[in-house]
Amino acid sequence: MKIIVVGGAGDMGQVACETVAIDPVVTQLIIADRDIDRAQTLADKIGSKASAVSLDITDKDSLLDAVSKADIVLNTVGPFYLYGPPVLEAAIAAGKHYADIADDWEPTLAMLDLDEAARDAGITAVIGIGASPGISNLLASAAHAELDAVESLHTVWRGGSGVPPVPATPEEAQPSAAIDHWIHNLAEPIRLWRDGRYEMAEALETFEIVYPGIGPGQVWTCGHPEPITLPRAFPDITNSYNIMFARPGLIEAARAVRDRVRDGEIDVAQGSKEFLLSPGRRWPEAGEIPAFPGVFAYAEGTKDGAATRVAVTTNVLPEGEMGEITCVPLAIAAGMLARGEALNTGVHAPEGALDPNIFFERLEPFAADLDGKPRLEVSIEAM
Template sequence: MVSRVLVLGGRGRIGRGVVTDLLAHSQAEITITGRTNQAAGDLKDYPTERVQFQTLDLAEQQRVTAAIATHDLVVHCAGPFRYRDASVLKACIEHGTHYIDVSDDRNFTRTALSCRAEAQAAGITAVINTGVFPGISNSMARLGIEQLEVPEEVHLSYAVAGSGGAGEAVMQTTFLTLQHPFKVWLQGQWQEVKPYTGREVVEFPEPFGRTGVYWFDMPESFTLAENFPVQTVTVKFGTVPDLYNHLTWLVANWFPGAVIRHPTAIHLLSQVSRMMTAVSDRFSGTGVAMQAEVKGQKDGKPAHYRATFTHSDAATATGLGAGSIAQFILSGDLNQPGVWTVEQAFPTHLFQQAMQIRQITIQQEWR
């Protein structure tokens, strides 16, 4: 039987990346959702025999639930997840529909993981945080950890060129995130850090080169710490060109909190950022680079593993990260009832197979 996949938020850049990946690597019939009938025009680039459009607003819970009930898998791309609850996941559990999402928010992750027992009882596989970071980055960390006898530290560094394809809503969420300190796992204990501090310069592959990265609140900073026996997990993020890093640092460290929290200020900052990146994207592109370093012991000696990943388009990379997991859920190769993060659910051999199929090279080295 042909599987049916519902892609919520399928009109966005990440959603389109997921749809494109599913068309290439599965036989599924795909339903793309949008809030207006005008969105149906986006289907012209897809084969009509496999892709259809459905007008659907996530606020209309009954209609959303009815749509979920007629599909085998839901791919939730309708962020920002800072503003989402777990209602879509719970509807999937209720109707026995598998679920994945591209979430990247700490609180949403906690809420979703709390539904594990219900998902196990329903027999559905639900994998969250399945984009590029988090997502592919988590699998890169697991790949390194599994090669060490005693893993001790995980260091993840991300860089995005220009906007990375993000829209204004994502930029608004980024500015809101800058105002909230968060806890990270350092030297065997939870410590609080402030966003966009702790600058380090990382040598990414070209065309990124030397790029500044800073503390940034991502769910993998705590899920990796909870899922693996390591003493330190650092997750840092930066942008290219470096000017944007310095501007973001100023907002995070110099602007009064009351100003940044005001909706008008957030809206203005995101609009200005969108206009700036609309210009710089023409020169920098919208790619993504990631580096995963794992330190520990191998053969009784200190060992330092490093893996790097680059892609010319961050949104497309997020789509293929989610599409990889969707592919194996649909094929039955990934069948693990419950709610899991990528590093818990996605075994390394399937991750490596997914990257090979998509002609993505993960550069690995020992230092």
């Protein structure tokens, strides 16, 4: 099976390439990138099954020609509002399966609009198969399955875990692309599923959830694809948000910056630097954080006629940094596509295309030793 990784020499793409290459179902790996030197260096490192090609994905003809040489297309090139739909369109035109790590809700909608074209082409496209979205969606599938009827189905993650210490001087404040992306998302309207319909809202709405066996904690809404896609797979649910928990001081620092960016006083780059320089965003000044797992799904509904809440987390998160937790899931999805294990043709989020049991089983070798713990940790209690 031939796989092409578009953007394969980038920080995310390299992890995807190295992980895909160890799957025995993959016979050839094409590393496509505009930086041919980096792509060739990676191909040499991986070995005989890998080759490098120069690719400018803004050149439609070159893109179509490149993806036509593979069986499966993996897209790691952001921002996805620019480079998600065009690469998927090329994969559909070439009749090739597709997967990506898109994490913005706007391009998610644009790519879902290509569902009929993908079905007509007989291909499966899995969009947003990273950590969140990705692992989070499949945890939501597992949480949904625990209840007889589901009212609310949310994906939850810890905010601020990758934020560096407060710099000593403004010159030392160097925001990462991830922080810029976060501040941008907080400043823009978000789309969520509330009262059985899609609704535009402002990020950082505050409410509380109760994790079974742990207790209550404050959470805040943010913009992500999960509330766009989960109601498509589970039309019975009434509410679906992507929410984060964090130290309150961190959220207040982000809110202050977000408001200024939203109101046009500063741009995202300036806002990100101001956020890094905010003295109250780190412990202990920022306050305590709930003892929740780093990523989980949370559902409320009924089971055996009683109001019930359930949370599902996983003990098989890939070890490593952002590249591993994002792109190992992408590589697992590629292997499932290569083995014909997709649940449907068309364009789907992970919950519509991948079997959670197979996915988490394949994820296990990339995690720390389970030491007797289950792959999925289900916590459930009456409300």
